[in-house]
Amino acid sequence: MPVQLTPNAIAAISAGDLNSKPLVQVIDIKLLGTQERYRFIVSDAVSCQHAMVATQLNDRIKTSQVKKGSIIQLTDYISNYFQNHKIIVVLNMETIILDSEIIGDPKPYVESGSTAQKALPNNNFEHSVRDSNNHMISQESVRNVQSLRPTSHSGTSLNRGPNLRPTFHSENSVHNVPNFRPTVQPPYQPPPQYKNHGSIVKNEAPARIIPINALNPYQGRWAIKARVTAKGDPRRYNNARGDGKVFSFDLLDSEGGEIRVTCFNAVLDRFYDTIEVGRVYLISKGSLKPAQKNFNHLKNDWEITLDASSTVELCPDEDGSIPEQKFSFRHISEIENVDSNSIVDIIGIVISVNPSVPIMRKNGMETQRRIVNLRDWSGKSVELTLWGDVCNREGQRLEDMLASGLFPVLAVKAGKINDFSGKSVGTIHSTQLFINPDIPDSHSLREWFDQGGKDTASVSISKDIVPGGSKNEIRKTVSQIKDEGLGRSDKPDWVTVKATISFIKTDSFCYTACPLMIGDRQCNKKVSRSGNRGWQCDRCDQEFEECDYRYLLQAQIQDNTGLTWATAFQESGEEILGCSAKDLYLLKEQDDARFGDIVRSSIFNQFLFKLKIKEETYGDEQKVKITVVKADKVNYSSESKYMLDMILKFSR
Structure with a gap:
């Protein structure tokens, strides 16, 4: 089907016309490395120019809704400089004709005036220039002209004096380049004098407000107007660069776009109290970075990081065009x-x-x-x-x-x-x-x-809720752990077992642990002696006088079907023995008899053990490891109700 591309569309876009919706043709598509960003070369049949495609449009290219030769309509776009090259950033488009032959003989667009001196992207396109009548001059003609030596009438340099007009002396005629006049660098003009002699800030015009979904790293100055829908608490972190603090908040604008904003350290102190959930803000001068999908659930490939130059201004919500919240409910x-x-x-x-x-x-x-x-x-x-x-x-x-x-x-x-x-x-x-x-x-x-x-x-869907049970429990017996092969799949099995402790190993019931804090949590890594009195932590690379003690309790549990070994760490160890590992260690050093009484008092007590069962590799051998996640003493009233409910369930 014949179609006419919008005349002079490339020139109009470069001149700043962003309101029309021109028809252009895609004459080349390229994936830029591993960045998952596509580059177009678009044509209006006479001129062509590079265009970057917003990542939200990637699926259209991957599913062949747009291909080389397609006629598209640009419905939302901007024009910007990137690395001294003028490009079009395509934010939205519609495919008019999917397959078409290349229309016309488009050449790379060259801006007139001073901007024509900017370098064009070198992507296997023929460089071209225009003469004073705006006619295209071939690359060969340009080389012919460049071989000529311009001189003034007086024989002086071309750049000496503003009134000198150069002439060309050559054995070859230049009649094939009509009215060609090389650009002469204008004489130096001193900068204007300002009365206040203060610092001059370039581009003081306010940044243009754009939709969140239109944000991309190729823009210069931008601003977004959006409502805060969520605000996180400050969190401490520790990494190779040291300690720090961070908080994030989520934004929603009138077009339904969402994005996360993150503030670190001094920027957190500056903006944390300013940000309120439900209020509308005008935000600008942040840096755009790829979203960390492990921590960011919003449907946006980018997130904003604010810095010292960023601005956050409270805006009145006069028209109520920005919704309070955006939901995507799942049944x-x-x-x-x-x-x-x-x-x-x-x-x-x-x-x-x-x-x-x-x-x-x-x-x-x-x-x-x-x-x-x-x-x-x-x-x-x-x-x-x-x-x-x-x-x-x-x-x-x-x-x-x-x-x-x-x-x-x-x-x-x-x-x-x-x-x-x-x-x-x-x-x-x-x-x-x-x-x-x-x-x-x-x-x-x-x-x-x-x-x-x-x-x-x-x-x-959270398993059967058994009345009388503490939480949705998968009850098993000790023998079922082995008979059903629990723990041997890719993921661990979590079960509850009612069992009695029959034996506790006391020779190595705890270990010496690092007491230092990393952020908001204790290190807890095993430490060793450093000299006669101190302790050394290899992880923290520090020495200290006092260490901590944490449970590493090996206990044998059994019910009427069999017995097995399980490991209880700090919290579950305290639930079993009723005291901290440090207190029990000191008691063993000072009063061995009292230590033995505490251990014996825990044997033959019945517990509801919440167990994590997972197969692990020790050397070349595969072993199923059973870990006590929680140990609750049996509440016989609740347990009797549970057993009665189970009887009723199986008697139906």
């Missing part, structure tokens, strides 16, 4: 097929809330945990684990609402999927909870629940 039934550690948005009716309980983290810090169960119209329910301060804020509010007979709607923004005890969702530092939000999904879910949804059955 609970879909979560069963979502990979572990994925970040999702879910919404559901709260059907139960467990009390908040203290949990000791691996770094020795205590936090809070609360379990909430959600269900939706997909016929499935899921367990949501709340961590930290959110347990006593939103968690307590949900518990109070449920106690008063209300079943609130809860929307979860950026929950993390895990597959411990089946699929469940947990909160992370960027997770946000919205109780009864004023959004269409919330109203639809409430209407479904009130009109009969609450009476329909639902199935938990």
Whole structure:
């Protein structure tokens, strides 16, 4: 089908016309190294120019929606300099004709005036210039002209005096280059004098506000206007460059674009108190870097890092064009097929809330945990684990609402999927909870629940919830660990076993550990003696007088089906023996009899052991390692209820 490209489109774009939507042809496509960025060469049939393609359009090229020869319409684009070369940055486009022969004989576009002296990109294109009548001059003609020696009438240098007009003396005529006049460098003009004699700031014009989805590293000055939808707490880190602190916040603009902004150290101190969730800000002069997908769940290939020159200005939200939040909800039934550690948005009716309980983290810090169960119209329910301060804020509010007979709607923004005890969702530092939000999904879910949804059955995707159980438990016996080959798959198995401790090794029940802090956590690496009194940590490369002691407890557990060995570390060791490893070590040194009494008092006690079972390699031998994650003394009232429920379950 014949088509006419937009005349002079390349020249218009280079001149700053960004409002038209020209038709151009793609005459070359190239993938730039491993950067996952594509470069076009676009033509208007007469001129052509380089164009960089925004990464959100990569799929169109990979799926052959745009190819060499395609006629496209540029619907959103900018023109900018990159490494002294003028390029077009394509932010959005539409394919008009997929396959077409190359139209015309396009040449690389050369700007008129002073900008024509800028170097053109050398990408196997013929360099060309124009004469005073704007006619194209071939490269061969240019070489012929360059071979001529310009001299003035007086024989002096061409650049001596502004009124000298050069002539050419050559055996060859230059009639094939009509009206050609070489550019003469103008005489030096002193810079203008300014009255205040102060420092001069270049380009004081305000940066142009652009959509978040249009941000790319090839832009110069930019600004975005967006709402803060999430704000993280400051975090400490330690790496090869030393200690530091960092915090991040997420932005959403009126076109639905999202991006994460990160601040380090002094920049954190400058902006942390300024940033408030829900407020709108004008942000500029940040640097754009590839998003770290391990920590950034937003659908953007870039993230912004603010520096000392960055500006953050609070803006009035006059027209309300920027939404409060952007959700991409998944039905609970879909979560069963979502990979572990994925970040999702879910919404559901709260059907139960467990009390908040203290949990000791691996770094020795205590936090809070609360379990909430959600269900939706997909016929499935899921367990949501709340961590930290959110347990006593939103968690307590949900518990109070449920106690008063209300079943609130809860929307979860950026929950993390895990597959411990089946699929469940947990909160992370960027997770946000919205109780009864004023959004269409919330109203639809409430209407479904009130009109009969609450009476329909639902199935938990977080394994079977057994009434009376502490958490969704996969109960096993000791013999089942071996008979079912637990721990021999790629991922560890997590089970709960009710068993009795029959023996504890006391010769090496703990180890000497480094007490130094790395960021907000203790090092805990094993240390060795340094001299007669000190200790040395190879990891921290420091010496200190006092070390710490941590459990490395080897215990034999058994039930009516068999026995096995398990390893208990610090927290679970304290739950079994009832005291810290350091206290027990000092007691062994001072009162061996009292030490023996404490160990014997723990033997033949029944515990509900939460076990992690994983096959590991020791030398050339594969062994299944059983680790005690938690040891709870049996609550016989709850255990009796559990056994009665199991009897009823199997008698149906």
